[in-house]
Amino acid sequence: MDTNAAFEFPAARFPASIENLRVEVRQFLSGERRSGALSRPDSVSMVVSLDFTRKLAAHGWIGMTWSREYGGHEKTALERYAVTEELLAVCAPVRAHWVADRQTAGVLLRFGTKAQKRKYLPKIAAGEWFFTPGLSEPDAGSDLASLRTRATRVDGGWRLSGTKTWNSNSHVAQFTLVLCRTEPAGEDRHQGLTRLIVDLASPGITIRPIINLAGEHDFNELTFEDVFVPDENLVGEAGKGWNQATTELAYERSGPERWMSSFRLLAELTEALGKNASAAACQQLGGVLAQLLTLRQMSMSVAAALEAGRTPNLEAAIVKDLGTCFEQELVRVARELINSEGIDIWDTARRLADVLESAQLWSICYTIRGGSKEIMRGVIARGLGLR
Ligand SMILES: Cc1cc2nc3c(=O)[nH]c(=O)nc-3n(C[C@H](O)[C@H](O)[C@H](O)COP(=O)(O)OP(=O)(O)OC[C@H]3O[C@@H](n4cnc5c(N)ncnc54)[C@H](O)[C@@H]3O)c2cc1C
Structure with missing residues (x-):
């Protein structure tokens, strides 16, 4: 693993083919470092670089495990894991596409319609479209099921209102995958929650920056005022979004x-x-x-x-x-x-x-x-x- 410094993981449990891939990634990263395209060597933060994201996409290192039908490269999870390790070791500027590649795509592959997969996944794999997770709210962070963002049915879609917070990189992402309430909470609060893909350019959305402790602009607060979301942006079944949210979190957590x-x-x-x-x-x-x-x-x-x-x-x-x-x-x-x-x-x-x-x-x-x-x-x- 190329780290700038004298430190290396042993190759335990990774087959030789993956070690060749590591060498390829390290060579690419060395070139990027020489040209000054890598993040600052004195920081642990992983910043946004649209240029770097597109270069990774050109190498086939975004959407690595998805099928070619959706712009992927049909590599194994272990190959993806090795590339992710190499990028993290040098704090590569991957912030723009990180969430979409790591977790949103996994949700769309599992729960999305064929049309959604065809529309979003190739653009994510090309390093052109990014997502921010739309889960937390000012009064519903850890207790996510108590969220108050609501969507009501209207002709051809939904009207969405509410506030989401800590939305990583929503100032560079084009979309968020929102979890909202579409049916009143019954005995089981996890029922009646729905996931919608929201285009952040839609009228009625305000994005306010939140500067973090390190003085960096990493996340934001998102406000939705009567935002129209077309039916085609419903992911999976209405009212059954909780399972999707926990699946997404499993990708994020591990x-x-x-x-x-x-x-x-x-x-x-x-x-x-x-x-x-x-x-x-x-x-x-x-x-x-x-x-x-x-x-x-x-x-x-x-x-x-x-x-x-x-x-x-x-x-x-x-x-x-x-x-x-x-x-x-x-x-x-x-x-x-x-x-x-x-x-x-x-x-x-x-x-x-x-x-x-x-x-x-x-x-x-x-x-x-x-x-x-x-x-x-x-x-x-x-x-x-x-x-
Ligand atoms: C850098 C960063 C990026 C993030 N990006 C996103 C994003 O892009 N999208 C998104 O939706 N969210 C994002 N989050 C939110 C994050 O995933 C947390 O879930 C959320 O911050 C927790 O909610 P809260 O801030 O309201 O804290 P609270 O829920 O108010 O919790 C405050 C404290 O109380 C503790 N606590 C709460 N409930 C209990 C309990 N029942 N028992 C014991 N202790 C409890 C918590 O552990 C915590 O220490 C991000 C957070 C950070 C820090």
Whole structure:
């Protein structure tokens, strides 16, 4: 894995053909780094670059596992997993297409009509159309089923009103896949919820930026005032959207992005420690690496289950909880080792200081985005039959 620094995963469990693919991706990324097209090397954030997204698409690295009929490349989940790891290792500027490729497409492939698949998937795979998830609301974050955004039936479609929040990159996306209430909540609040594809250029939509703790414009608040959504944008059956939302969250919760967000920090730390690291530092770093490789195996198993058409909500929640706590713990370990090993972050290891600062600010959201850790533990408890 090309990281900018001296760190590499062993090739465990990946067949040789995938290692060739890794080499190809690394060569591409090296070229991009040389031309200055990669994200800042001193930050863990993965920014938007429409140019980079189109180049990835041209290589066939978006929509990798879908059928050619829908613009995909019919590769395996493991091949996609390897490409995702390589991109995350260098914090590649993939933000624009990330959500559509990772989760929206999975929902459309599973629940969408043939016409929807034909319309949206080739454009996503071409790196031209992007989605933002339309789940959370100002008063319904963790308790998603209590959402208040509503759509009512009108001639030829629906009228949508309400507010969504924390919508990642809705300022660059063309669409959102909204979860809204279309029937009154009965005894089971999960019934009567519906998923609609909403064109963000529709009249009646306001997008307000929210600047995050790191000072970056990553997400927004979306307001819908009587927005018309045509019938053809209904995904699956009206009133049965909850299952789609949980499927989407399983895609969001289990990938390498749930244990690799602080990877650049680990790479920089390893390089700064160098060959003179103390035995205690090596031991601590070894412990971190063991956790990382275990998480990787777990996450790959969930990817395989999703590929097989299952909805591994429990397993995805376990990966999300353990992985994101690990990503935060790494920041603490880095601070501790910088201190105990006397690494001079004000002089020789200046880039490590910058990456640490960026990771410190970003890591707070790791155990919130995609569902908070408290909620993950509730999902796990329910999955184990404990509540
Ligand atoms: C960087 C980032 C990007 C995001 N992108 C999107 C996006 O694109 N689209 C989208 O729809 N959402 C997005 N989210 C939302 C995210 O996935 C969370 O689900 C959401 O932020 C949680 O809701 P909330 O912020 O209202 O917090 P709350 O639900 O108010 O929770 C606040 C705190 O209370 C705890 N809590 C809540 N309920 C319980 C309970 N029953 N038991 C114990 N503890 C509880 C939570 O764990 C949390 O610590 C994003 C969030 C972040 C941080």
